[in-house]
Amino acid sequence: xxxxxxxxxxxxxxxxxxxQDNHLNLSSFVQExxxxxxxxxES
Numbered sequence: 001x002x003x004x005x006x007x008x009x010x011x012x013x014x015x016x017x018x019x020q021d022n023h024l025n026l027s028s029f030v031q032e033x034x035x036x037x038x039x040x041x042e043s
Contacts, residue, residue, distance in 0.1 A: 009026075009030075
């Protein structure tokens with residue numbers, strides 16, 4: 001298992017509301033999107 005690092009991001013208020021309304025796990029979302037970008041750039 002990989003070690004996780006804690007990071008802080010800044011989002012707009014409307015983004016926060018959307019995240020809350022849609023019960024999005026922001027950490028998982030960002031990890032998934034980063035993995036997608038990494039895969040695209042390694043291809």
